[in-house]
Amino acid sequence: xxxxxxxxxxxxxxxxxxxxxxxxxxxxxxxxxxxxxxxxxxxxxxxxxxxxxxxxxxxxxxxxxxxxxxxxxxxxxxxxxxxxxxxxxxxxxxxxxxxxxxxxxxxxxxxxxxxxxxxxxxxxxxxxxxxxxxxxxxxxxxxxxxxxxxxxxxxxxxxxxxxxxxxxxxxxxxxxxxxxxxxxxxxxxxxxxxxxxxxxxxxxxxxxxxxxxxxxxxxxxxxxxxxxxxxxxxxxxxxxxxxxxxxxxxxxxxxxxxxxxxxxxxxxxxxxxxxxxxxxxxxxxxxxxxxxxxxxxxxxxxxxxxxxxxxxxxxxxxxxxxxxxxxxxxxxxxxxxxxxxxxxxxxxxxxxxxxxxxxxxxxxxxxxxxxxxxxxxxxxxxxxxxxxxxxxxxxxxxxxxxxxxxxxxxxxxxxxxxxxxxxxxxxxxxxxxxxxxxxxxxxxxxxxxxxxxxxxxxxxxxxxxxxxxxxxxxxxxxxxxxxxxxxxxxxxxxxxxxxxxxxxxxxxxxxxxxxxxxxxxxxxxxxxxxxxxxxxxxxxxxxxxxxxxxxxxxxxxxxxxxxxxxxxxxxxxxxxxxxxxxxxxxxxxxxxxxxxxxxxxxxxxxxxxxxxxxxxxxx
Amino acid sequence: xxxxxxxxxxxxxxxxxxxxxxxxxxxxxxxxxxxxxxxxxxxxxxxxxxxxxxxxxxxxxxxxxxxxxxxxxxxxxxxxx
Numbered sequence: 001x002x003x004x005x006x007x008x009x010x011x012x013x014x015x016x017x018x019x020x021x022x023x024x025x026x027x028x029x030x031x032x033x034x035x036x037x038x039x040x041x042x043x044x045x046x047x048x049x050x051x052x053x054x055x056x057x058x059x060x061x062x063x064x065x066x067x068x069x070x071x072x073x074x075x076x077x078x079x080x081x082x083x084x085x086x087x088x089x090x091x092x093x094x095x096x097x098x099x100x101x102x103x104x105x106x107x108x109x110x111x112x113x114x115x116x117x118x119x120x121x122x123x124x125x126x127x128x129x130x131x132x133x134x135x136x137x138x139x140x141x142x143x144x145x146x147x148x149x150x151x152x153x154x155x156x157x158x159x160x161x162x163x164x165x166x167x168x169x170x171x172x173x174x175x176x177x178x179x180x181x182x183x184x185x186x187x188x189x190x191x192x193x194x195x196x197x198x199x200x201x202x203x204x205x206x207x208x209x210x211x212x213x214x215x216x217x218x219x220x221x222x223x224x225x226x227x228x229x230x231x232x233x234x235x236x237x238x239x240x241x242x243x244x245x246x247x248x249x250x251x252x253x254x255x256x257x258x259x260x261x262x263x264x265x266x267x268x269x270x271x272x273x274x275x276x277x278x279x280x281x282x283x284x285x286x287x288x289x290x291x292x293x294x295x296x297x298x299x300x301x302x303x304x305x306x307x308x309x310x311x312x313x314x315x316x317x318x319x320x321x322x323x324x325x326x327x328x329x330x331x332x333x334x335x336x337x338x339x340x341x342x343x344x345x346x347x348x349x350x351x352x353x354x355x356x357x358x359x360x361x362x363x364x365x366x367x368x369x370x371x372x373x374x375x376x377x378x379x380x381x382x383x384x385x386x387x388x389x390x391x392x393x394x395x396x397x398x399x400x401x402x403x404x405x406x407x408x409x410x411x412x413x414x415x416x417x418x419x420x421x422x423x424x425x426x427x428x429x430x431x432x433x434x435x436x437x438x439x440x441x442x443x444x445x446x447x448x449x450x451x452x453x454x455x456x457x458x459x460x461x462x463x464x465x466x467x468x469x470x471x472x473x474x475x476x477x478x479x480x481x482x483x484x485x486x487x488x489x490x491x492x493x494x495x496x497x498x499x500x501x502x503x504x505x506x507x508x509x510x511x512x513x514x515x516x517x518x519x520x521x522x523x524x525x526x527x528x529x530x531x532x533x534x535x536x537x538x539x540x541x542x543x544x545x546x547x548x549x550x551x552x553x554x555x556x557x558x559x560x561x562x563x564x565x566x567x568x569x570x571x572x573x574x575x576x577x578x579x580x581x582x583x584x585x586x587x588x589x590x591x592x593x594x595x596x597x598x599x600x601x602x603x604x605x606x607x608x609x610x611x612x613x614x615x616x617x618x619x
Numbered sequence: 620x621x622x623x624x625x626x627x628x629x630x631x632x633x634x635x636x637x638x639x640x641x642x643x644x645x646x647x648x649x650x651x652x653x654x655x656x657x658x659x660x661x662x663x664x665x666x667x668x669x670x671x672x673x674x675x676x677x678x679x680x681x682x683x684x685x686x687x688x689x690x691x692x693x694x695x696x697x698x699x700x
Contacts, residue, residue, distance in 0.1 A: 007635075036666040040635030046639055072658040231677045236661045242669065 003028075003037055008451075010107065011042050016054060021053050035242035038249075039073065042080045059088040061256060064116035066095035066103050067170070069239035073397045078120065078256070086257025097237055098124060104155050105424035112162050119159050119258050122239060122283070123152055130194045132304040134263050141188035145197045154204060156210045165339025168255050169206075170248065171199040172214045173240075211255050214559040218247045234587035254413070264394065264414040265368055267310060270377040271321040271328055271350070274301050274405075276397065281327045291337025299402035306406040315344040315415055316431055318360045348429045355382050356389035365435055374414050381446035394412065433514040451546060452546060455509040458547070459619040463497035463504040470518050471506060474539065478521075479576040482537040483569065483583060493572040501526055503558045504535075507551055509542055509587035509616070516542055520551050524558060531559035531606070533569040552587055553611045556604075565606055574596035620697050625671075625690045632666050645687030673697060 001009075002453070006028045015022035025045060032038050048054040061082065064077045070332045071094050079090040092112040095103045100121065103111045111119070132144055156167045172195040184192045199216050206212060219227040219240075227244035236238040240248060272279040277289025277296050311317050317340065321328050328350030332342045347365050349358040355375070363370045370392035378384050396412055398405045409415075441450050465473065472490035479485070488496070503524040511515045519542045523535035531556065538547060557570045559567050569584045581598075585591065587600035630643045637654045641647070649655040664680055667672070673695075673696040684690045 034634060034669060035662075036632065039666050043635055043638060050638070070661070073662045231675075232665070233662070234677055235681075236657075242665045400668050420664045517651065 002522040003032075007037070007040060007044075008612055010041075014044060014047050017051060017053055019053070019079075021048050024053070024149055025054070026084050029081065033243070033246055035380075038077055038246050041084075042073075043101055044082060045084065047066040057087045057089040058081060060091065062091045062115060063087050063120065063256065064093045064095070064111055064118070064119045064165070064590065065110065065120040065122070066100040066113050067120070067122030067239070067309065068098045068100065068127065069097070069122060069233075070097050070237035071095050071122065071239075074122075074239070074245055074249050074252075075120070077246060078252045081250055082256050086253060088257060097559045100155070104158050107162065107471050111159075114163045116163055117165050118259075119163070119171070119587045120252055120256075121155065121159070122213075123165055123241070124414070125173075127194075127197055128172050128198060129191050129495075130189045130322030132189075134189050136189075138187070141194075142164075142197065145188055145194055146201055148198050149201045151208075153205060153210075157207070160209050166209045166211065166259065168211045168213050168252060168259070169202075170252075171195075171202060173215050173227055173244075174224060176228055198321065200223065213248065213251050213253075213255055213546075215248055218251055222247055257411075261374070262376045263417045266316040266318055266346070266366060266374070267307065267409075268318045268320045268362060268375045268393075269307070269375055270379065270611055271319060271323060271331075273378045274376060275304060276331060277402065278334075279330060285330050285334060288331065288335070288467060290331070290335060296402055297337070299405070300323050301337055302404060303340055303405040306409065308339055308344060308413060311344055313415070313417070317344055317370075318347040318362050318366070318373075319345050319349060320355050320362065322352055322355070323351045325350045342431065344480050347435050354385065354389070359386065359390050359393055365438055366431055367434075374412070376409070379381060389525075405518055428516065436462045436513050437511075444579035447544075454545075454615070455515075456511045456545065456616045457511060458616040459508040459510075460550075461506055461508075463493060463502075463506065465494065465497070467506055468493045468497070470512075471521055474518065474521055475535070475536065478537040479574070480537065480540050480579050481543070482535075482577050483533070483570045483580055484535055485574050485577060486535050488535075496523060501575070503531070503562060505554060505558070507547060507554070509545065509547060520547055522551060522555060524555060526562045526564060527559070529563070529565045531555070531562065531567045533567065538570070548583075549612040549619070550613045550616050553614075556606060556609045559606045559619055567604045567606055568592075569604070571598075571600045571602070609613070620694065622690060622694070624692055625697075628670055629667070629690065629693075632663065632670050633690065636663050638668060643686055643694065645690065647686040648684065667693070671697060 006024070010021065010024055010028060012018070013024060025041065025048070029041050031039055033132055045054055045530055063075075063078070063082070065078070079092050082088050082090045090371060091111070095111060100497045102121070103109045130141060130144060132140060146445045152169065156169060159165060159167050174195055175192050180190050188194045188197055196216070203212055205555050222244055227241050229238070229241035231239070232238040237241065238245065269275060274279075275298055278287055279315055280288050284340045290300050291297045292301065309315055317326070317513050329342060329348065331338050332340065332345070349362060351358070359370065359373065359375060363373060371392055372395060374394045375383070375386050378398050380397060380399075383395045386393055394414060398408050409549045437454070438454060461467065468490050472488065472492045475488050475493070496504050503526055505522055506518050507520040508518050516539070519539040521535060521537050522533060523532050525532045536551070538551070555567060568591055569585065571581060573581065584602035587604075589604045592601050592603045594600035624642055633641045634642055636659065637652065639654065641652050649660065664675070668674055671693055673693065675692065675696070679692060680689065683692055
């Protein structure tokens, strides 16, 4: 639909008071990118509100905007985007032109009176410039740029300290003009290089409550030359040319609405005409388009490269294809030009069941929510089915030209993260291990043979200095399989390690698919003839793997070695540890007392204890 | 572009910018329209430039007294394109 036609339709909806207005307004707002259109959409929203046609959103947000420019209509556009696309009612307050220092620094300023949830700060671009000697040393130039960043960070800190608000700060665009030539890239005395350095330094130093609206990037994306309009700066102190103004407003709004939305964790891929050209079931392994021998084949290969890059960032890849399983896996195993191999796919579903069912299955197997998944397919009908039957899953319809596929995903904004942690990088292999185990569980006839085939190796160690950080972390985090939920700091863990009254140990578990690491902790206290289990906890990842049994065997070994005659265990109930209420009874202990608060004590005779055989081999 | 066509297009821009219906005519000026304050003025001028694909020079718009003169200015710029 053309823009003109869309606007006409919206006008009609308003005249007829048609409730279809709200969804059409959202659709038009999503695609609008020039100034006059966005302005018109803002006006129509106000019209519709007056006629009761555009209901108030359930969520709301108090949004303050301050900065070194005239922030109207920028903030009005931000308001529009947050309300319509972020489905959040906006209350706005806008500071005076270039008055942000005093608005931030004066304690009784109206900024704080407004009690904002989020503050948009667009610092003065004209003041972000090198002021020292043009002949100064590079180190001095950098020091000045860092001071400019210190200054901005200080403002953000003050805002946060006084209002508790999160701050979204706009960084600086770069000049589109040739002046001053080579100095632009060799020295920070040019505004170009100075602002570029400031942007980079700011980005690397922001605290968690600050987000960056990357104006530098937005301006580059649109073309720096088209983002500049000095006339409207002189006339009305507008910070940007109209087009860039819309981009920046959209981005501020995106950050307001999505600053706490987690990135998607899984991308679920179709196969035929998505990962390769053609239909593998019909065209055969040799017939599909893939690889450097043809332009289209090369584009599909490039798309796979991008997906592999996503997976290296911690996004899981899954396959959901209408195919025979054997046919579908053939390219992954045999095609020389495939970039993705079976080891890169965390979950592989190739069958003739509806894709909506398969998506639910994938979510279950990966133990992730449907709302953390993005489904990618070239078939419009499949996309529609998924939208209809599993609306929690986000979808991307890729069509036709495979050179557009990677850009579609790159602009989807589903996979944006602020940082990449070491844990993210491990995630892909851990999930792959888990689905492999589940596959094995399905093919094994009984639990015993399944556990047998896992080739589990356990390692038991007394508390020691090296393990102390992980021990303290697990003690702090375990809630479910935790008999007493006694928290201890790393220092306390180290003290226990050195105290002969304690008998404390950890267990690690590995199997043929990978290493689970340190997953269980026991702290025992030797009190004469009694061995008291002060703490017993375990990571739920290894439930039903006979770790409990192996740990109990170790408790008894230690109790006997210390000359104890019985072992006493306690259960202290919390909101989360109901799963271990009967743990000691299951393990053969006798209950020796309980209290009205649900806590209980149990006892086991050490002399008559027979070690429980398990499928875990101790290292 | 004829005067009438320019006025028609201006009507479209005004419809997109103001909540209440404003009938455009040559004698219209900001003081006649409640919503036409200095903030709305910025948006209005940017929207007009985009609608006609022209660019006013610094100070030109300020010098016009009413919509008629603005329409003449638009015609002048269109003739240059």
